Amino acid sequence: MGAGFLESNSGLDRACGDPGQFFRTHFKFLLTCRSMDNPQLAQLQQTLEHQMPITKAMGIEVASYIDGRLAMQMPLEPNRNHQVSAFAGSLNALCTIVGWGTVYLLLQQELLSGNIVIRRGKIRYWRPVYTPEFIATALPLPAQDVGYFFELLQSKGNSKIDVSVDISDDKGPYVHFKGSYVVQAS
Amino acid sequence: MGAGFLESNSGLDRACGDPGQFFRTHFKFLLTCRSMDNPQLAQLQQTLEHQMPITKAMGIEVASYIDGRLAMQMPLEPNRNHQVSAFAGSLNALCTIVGWGTVYLLLQQELLSGNIVIRRGKIRYWRPVYTPEFIATALPLPAQDVGYFFELLQSKGNSKIDVSVDISDDKGPYVHFKGSYVVQAS
Numbered sequence: 001m002g003a004g005f006l007e008s009n010s011g012l013d014r015a016c017g018d019p020g021q022f023f024r025t026h027f028k029f030l031l032t033c034r035s036m037d038n039p040q041l042a043q044l045q046q047t048l049e050h051q052m053p054i055t056k057a058m059g060i061e062v063a064s065y066i067d068g069r070l071a072m073q074m075p076l077e078p079n080r081n082h083q084v085s086a087f088a089g090s091l092n093a094l095c096t097i098v099g100w101g102t103v104y105l106l107l108q109q110e111l112l113s114g115n116i117v118i119r120r121g122k123i124r125y126w127r128p129v130y131t132p133e134f135i136a137t138a139l140p141l142p143a144q145d146v147g148y149f150f151e152l153l154q155s156k157g158n159s160k161i162d163v164s165v166d167i168s169d170d171k172g173p174y175v176h177f178k179g180s181y182v183v184q185a186s
Numbered sequence: 187m188g189a190g191f192l193e194s195n196s197g198l199d200r201a202c203g204d205p206g207q208f209f210r211t212h213f214k215f216l217l218t219c220r221s222m223d224n225p226q227l228a229q230l231q232q233t234l235e236h237q238m239p240i241t242k243a244m245g246i247e248v249a250s251y252i253d254g255r256l257a258m259q260m261p262l263e264p265n266r267n268h269q270v271s272a273f274a275g276s277l278n279a280l281c282t283i284v285g286w287g288t289v290y291l292l293l294q295q296e297l298l299s300g301n302i303v304i305r306r307g308k309i310r311y312w313r314p315v316y317t318p319e320f321i322a323t324a325l326p327l328p329a330q331d332v333g334y335f336f337e338l339l340q341s342k343g344n345s346k347i348d349v350s351v352d353i354s355d356d357k358g359p360y361v362h363f364k365g366s367y368v369v370q371a372s
Contacts, residue, residue: 051268054276057243082237088304089282090240093275118274120310125303
């Protein structure tokens with residue numbers, strides 16, 4: 001989204017006053033459109049909002065699902081800490097949900113359902129997050145891991161898979177997370 | 187708190203209707219009294235409420251600080267997931283804050299202050315938490331670790347320490363967490 005875009009929406013830009021605020025609002029709108037166009041993502045968003053109320057308080061929103069990489073966004077404001085950066089517990093919660101959602105969508109693509117539970121997690125906080133909105137994105141799942149996951153699920157009725165999730169910008173990672181998820185087929 | 191206690195408060199018991207609700211309310215009251223009697227714990231609670239708003243939405247409350255072991259409690263309801271057990275992200279957030287608070291109190295006891303940041307965390311979710319309230323308690327810090335922590339802080343102006351936190355009941359652990367915290371003296 002370059003300067004041309006902003007120019008072509010100069011009315012909106014003026015209406016918002018703060019160009020940063022305009023960018024954030026529009027950015028969120030674009031991402032929301034993208035997720036709402038996909039019924040699986042819309043259903044995932046509904047599951048979060050209706051069945052995991054704290055994710056709503058945190059402002060977690062499903063952003064996109066591109067090339068098997070699920071992304072969710074979170075605003076700083078309700079998740080700020082005493083340093084006015086993002087609270088580590090909120091960052092971990094965001095990554096945990098992105099990992100969980102990745103396994104949820106993996107099952108849905110094969111028209112399967114199951115109970116998905118995180119068994120263990122590891123997280124590294126590289127630097128504080130001060131941006132008003134930030135996005136956690138799952139890393140691509142290795143094809144071999146996905147193959148093994150479905151093989152085990154079919155043969156045993158339960159399976160496991162690791163999902164890595166990053167929160168980063170062009171300067172590098174803020175946070176790197178790895179969660180081990182266990183699935184019981186239903 | 188045995189049956190005798192409930193009998194001696196039968197008026198309250200009747201007033202509450204649900205003995206489980208009564209127990210939970212009274213349990214919370216006892217813990218709150220204990221934390222509010224200690225100005226350091228009251229200050230820690232205020233820091234959470236005023237400067238980390240999501241901890242208020244999660245219902246995190248400072249419970250006690252006994253023998254150097256900080257404990258905080260959390261209600262299930264705002265932190266429930268689609269399985270009506272506690273959301274892993276909320277459990278991690280609770281443990282993260284207990285670890286952070288442990289280092290905060292460690293500094294306060296030596297009349298020191300500093301910027302405390304979690305650098306990395308590891309968590310193992312052993313079994314789902316279904317209880318209406320649950321408590322995360324820091325494990326005792328080894329004296330050697332505490333000595334090394336203050337030695338480094340004095341000589342370098344920054345230091346680090348690992349804090350382990352458990353959520354458990356008489357059947358064993360629900361969650362075991364270990365966080366590595368870094369402190370920059372101020």
